[in-house]
Amino acid sequence: MRCALLILAVLLVFGALDVTLAQPFGMSRTPAPPEIGGFTGWILAKQAEFYRMMSGTIRAAKADGSAAWTLMGISFLYGIFHAAGPGHGKAVISSYLVANDETWRRGIVLSFASAILQAFTAIALVGIAAVLLNATAKTMGDTVRVIEIVSYALIVLIGLRLLWVKGRAFLALLRPKVHDHQHAHRDHDRAHDHHHDHGHDHAHHDHHHDHAEEASAWGHAHAPEPSELAGRHWLRRGLAAIVAVGLRPCSGAIIVLVFALAQGLFWIGVASTFVMGIGTAITVAVIATIAVGARGLAGRLAKAKPGAGMILVRGLETAAAVVIVAFGALLLTGYIVSERMVGV
């Protein structure tokens, strides 16, 4: 079990490295020996299939209103598969949850909020640029590129902030003698944060306890400053993550919206985009829940083995923060491409 968690921590880092090395266009031009990525390949094939079905259904909806319902079904499935395939959203959200030690409920809220925001930005972009201003695809593409930079920069900032907090906690744990006051303070503060939550949510009773004990392993107990507490409400803290992930609209949604507009059915495109968002949210929420579950196991382990366990937990959190920074930096520098707007 512990072994599995260690592997997880190592792989989190290696996963990030792997991303660094894989360059979309730096490949050799001779075809590599065929090697199909099982699960990935299947997901890619599926979402392409659903996406392809959309154009025909939108056309059909022009003459026959009932086709709109079919379109909603397809959009939903597309959303589910789309989120399981490419995209950095799930990786950033999951890593964020692991690093911050959030609950699965919060994970679901963050997943839904970011996916719905993503639908909103696509609709806002096409609504303003194409419908109101009759802007060209190039203008929209350029706008997306600007949004992208802001979004990726935000991911880097979130990651760096987490790395600062979690990395220091991790290092301090490795050198227990050089235990700085400030950082113990912060951790206690976190325990308090959970306590605060406890009032609203009884289901998290256990969780609260976990953390109280986990934090008590630090040995210091100070009352946090009230001002500090207010600024640390989880949703407010998570807002940055929601915005970072949800800001960049999905290329597919933009194309569907413009196509629907060209058919004189913009509102059907809008509905389809929201349904896609719900599908996306479900997938991201499932993955986020698994991540939180894994993190929870690590927490329980830490309780059983106060010394090594805590190192593992803090190491995991630090690794998750590193993953966020890596993702953001690679996206920002263009080493990995989340999605592109080609030819326009």
Add this chain to the structure above:
Amino acid sequence: MTIRILLLALLTLLYAAPVQAHPHVWVTMKSELVYAEDGTVTGVRHHWAFDDMFSAFATQGLESKEKGKFTREELSELAKVNVESLKEYGYFTYAIADGKKAPLTDPQPDYWLDYNDSVLTLNFTLPFKTPVKAKELTIDIYDPTIFVDFSFDKKSPVQLVGAPQCKLDVQLPREMTFAEGKALAQIPADQSNTTMAWGAQFANKILVKCP
């Protein structure tokens, strides 16, 4: 045990495909290999028809005299943007002459876009850096990141223009069957994909053998 499986599943989902996108653009191609009188191949001429969704997207906001119709002139600026942005991706065209890479250069300036029945078609010629004379010439057309899905036109995929006695063979990328998709889904989740192989696997191949 279940925990390990859970962790592996999580890792696969997170990292298996962060680089990939699924196709957002579909292109139906007709291609021509242009031969010189001396029997060398001077270039590849492409006619790429985009899918209706992308065609609608790309023409959004473009000015035209007649609503819903675009002339070659009205599309000239878009054609320029298209061709220039394709440079970054090597025009998705990879040529190999007798086992060696045969570099292609930027398109001739006579490229153009046309618009018929809501379908946008990009026409351009990629010259070889040096005209190629090869016993076996292979041209692969694919997007390694599969953002663009290429497939040959069913009726007339490839033409040899002015070719000597050569044998032409066109290989279509294989399509994934339902059974295959199902089988793939059952491959253990920890076997991750080499990102690039996926695109190459679905390459469209032109194979020309000359005596």
